Amino acid sequence: MSERFRDVKSKQQELNIFAIPFNVEPVDLPDNLQHEIIQLQSDDKLSARYNNFSLLEFYRRYVIADDFPILRRHALKYASVFGTTYCCEQFLSKFTLENCRLRSRLTDANLENRLRVPSSTVLPNITRLAKEKQLQPSH
Secondary structure: OOOOOHHHHHOHHHHHHHHOOOOOOHHHOOHHHHHHHHHHHOOHHHHHHHHHOOHHHHHHHHOOOOOOHHHHHHHHHHHHHHHHHHHHHHHHHHHHHHOOHHHOOOOHHHHHHHHHHHHOOOOOOHHHHHHHOOOOOOO
16 A cells, blocks of 8 residues: 555645645745745635535635635646546446456457447447347348
8 A cells, every 4th residue: 555655645745735725834835835825824714615615616616716826726736636536447447347257358459449438438329239230140
């Protein structure tokens, strides 16, 4: 686990700026973020809203690019990490379901198709596909 999450530990301060902006010490932050964090932490209304909304909802509604351009860009960067991780995990989960004992051969010819199916958002029309196929071929 420590090997897998080594990058997370090195980004701990940046993740804290995103996840708990009211609990970080401004003096420990990069110069470009110090002013905006001080401004954010000194606003009692924003502090109350932070406690009443989910983290992403708080950033979406109240950390406006006009008032906090650097903090907003920072938040968007770290918020997108979790969304893309979720998409990758779902893709791998679907691919694992496709990769059973009977379908274990991966060749260049079928790899592209095998990757396309689990990553597609298009739902198959099984009824139409079944009608197009002859169930028992003529001899």
